[in-house]
Amino acid sequence: MKNVNLKTLFKTFIAVVAVSAVFAACSKDKYEPQQVAGLSVIDAFPDTMSLDFYIDVTRVNNKKALKFNDKIDYLNLFPGTRTVSVARRNGNKAIAHERFNMAPGIGYSIFILDTLQTNEKRFLRTEDDLSAPAADKAKVRFINLYKAATSGVGAGLELGIAGKDTDLFTEKAFYEYTDFTAVDPGESITFNIKQGDAVITTLPNVKIERGKIYTIYAKGNSAATIDSLKLGAAIYTHK
Structure with a gap:
């Protein structure tokens, strides 16, 4: 894909405001609140x-x-079709862009996946279930964003909790993600990411708090030569 100049590609202006903002539409003397969409990156x-x-x-x-x-925490934005793009820092040419429809009252996450010609999929957009967890529970989902050299049958990843017999999620292929599921809170939980029966990376000593919502994802590239870019796992709280 050719680089695209941001100044000429995008014609529509969007107001991005603080999370607590409220928009109002005025019709004579009647003010009606307008719902917004939320977007984290x-x-x-x-x-x-x-x-x-x-x-x-x-x-x-x-x-x-x-x-x-x-990570950029949730931003409020007007609903509708929005164009998201990335550019090199302080550059003005988009090296990847895509259009997404954002519905009012819905929270979304967009994962930047790739900015290179080698991968046609540049972004992953998820719709986030931000409803409160069940009483005395937290919620977790899993996304496989680890770019491995192998693919196909058996290449999916599992997410489990150390010491538990049953995995939380199984056989998630590259780019696949799960729904949120309820988990028990704990002060020091170790999450195992597995391929088959083999643990390939872990998230040790994680504090999971009651009432909070988390995403865990496998990350990295098997072809990376820099340690920080190799296989790993990350967790974040939806806020």
């Missing part, structure tokens, strides 16, 4: 490149570059 592209993330023509990470494993 996670850089899951295993590379040392520093990025800027745009929603239409608005750069949303003005204070610092977006790097591998960085």
